[in-house]
Amino acid sequence: MKTLYERQKENRSKTFVLIGFFIVFLGFLGAGLDFAFVGRQVGMPIATLGALALGSFSAYWSLHGGDRAILASTNARPIDPANPRERVLDDVLEEMALASGMPKPRGWVIPDPDPNAFATGADPGHASIAVTEGLLAIVNREELQGVVSHEISHVKDYDTRYMTVLAALAGAVLLLAAWSRNAMWWGGGRRRDDREGGGGGVLVLLVWVAAAILAPIVAQIVTLAVSRQREYLADATGAELTRNPLALASALEKIGSAAAPTRTITEGVGHLCIEDPRGSTLSAGDTVASWFSSHPPIGKRIAILREMAHQTGA
8 A cells, every 4th residue: 555655756757757758759750750851961850859949939838828828718717805715715725835835826716616626827936726616615624625735736746837848748749740741741752761771770660650640649648647647646745735635535526526517617728627627427447538538537536545544544
């Protein structure tokens, strides 16, 4: 039975392994394209560098202006201090910020009856946490502390930055894959050079062609796998902040029981939420389906949190 700290370490390690794999995959795609069609002529990996530059520009914009666009897209509004439930949210934000040693994030409320929440912002000094009116209506103070601690953990662990960097890498992979398919279509004559390299060269070329074709699926699977690992990590770190894993487990149980989707949150923001806003009913046994989900099965998360509570005697 793994301890809370062992789970945190395992989830961080898996994130780094997945990102490392993505970088190697990007390098393989770029090296193949440059060697076979582009950079070989000028002696520089210009296709790889060009894709990384375009992906980085997109990531820079997302990191420095994306939080405002995300909050606006969900119709989030600042906390109303005259509303008793929202005043409790403001108090809980301050408590959890103190517990985590972070500046207090800005609090927002989303006018949606479905229970959900998310964090956004480039770093702890520019963080925002938004919860839906539906969440405030069904959770008690301890459960709200669990949800807020989960979201603050995303900020503390720089998950927004991780996912932005990953989005940039994914963008570069998709660009390289598209350029590769176009190069294969229009530049078939140059591939004779690779065939002249013998059986080994042909095998590497075939693997590269397969990688270029499957790149969009690989990019999506790896990005979603990193997102799921960060959810597990935020659960564990949030439980450490409150010393009450059962409160977050109880909140997740209520969130998971709500069948309706969070209509004001678009699919593009879904990976930031504490639970899939589409109202997914993914179970622990749906192995293949889980590869294409940004969130782990909620039942599995609740079981892990209860196991943590058993270990700590909470």
